[in-house]
Amino acid sequence: MVVCNQSISLVPNTQGLYRSKNFLHYIRFHLSKNFKTPTVMSLYKIITFVLKWILVFMILGITGTVYGQHDMHQNHTPLTKPGNDIFGTIQEVVQKLESNPDTDWSQVNLEALRQHLLDMKAFTEEVQVLTKGEIKKGVEITVRPQTERAVLALKKLFAMHPGMIKKEKGWDMIAKQDGDKWILTCTTDDEAEVEKVRALGYIGLLAEGSHHQLHHWMIATGKMHME
16 A cells, blocks of 8 residues: 655635535545556445545534534523613613514604713713802702803703702702802701711712602603603
């Protein structure tokens, strides 16, 4: 038996598979030079059979890997956070809308919700608290918006939030603009809650109440319009 010393190159084609057909012809040619025809045919059939099954397993392996990675991304991530609060809120809204067969998609306005959430981000992160002091039955706070977005966001906020706080908590909130600053006061007739009002401060008073989630849903479904 003569061993061929020529190297065999398996070149990938554009589909990522090897040129197995040329390879088989190569083997058949060299076998025919060294063996009788029946033997050549038997060896050729065996080699063809083996190579075909190797190719099948390669394809199945690649396909299984792709589907396995897809399944992992879909169902097996250990993460639960979307990475951004605004994105996460909108994602939750979309999931609720999709799970409701009665959703009127013609009224859905996710862009309005996004703009509202950006306003919330602005008056949360882009406002400087200048002073905070005790007054009778409550607290007085002076703040200054640091960006144009925060300026507009505070105007929208203070046009609505004091009324919601009065309705939900019974507290009296007044917001007055003084040049580039806002002076915010909040008082309560309930002596047991005075220290709480003072402790909450600027951001705590804005976070008070259970109306935020309701407003977000109403904005997203087109039932509430933010100017």
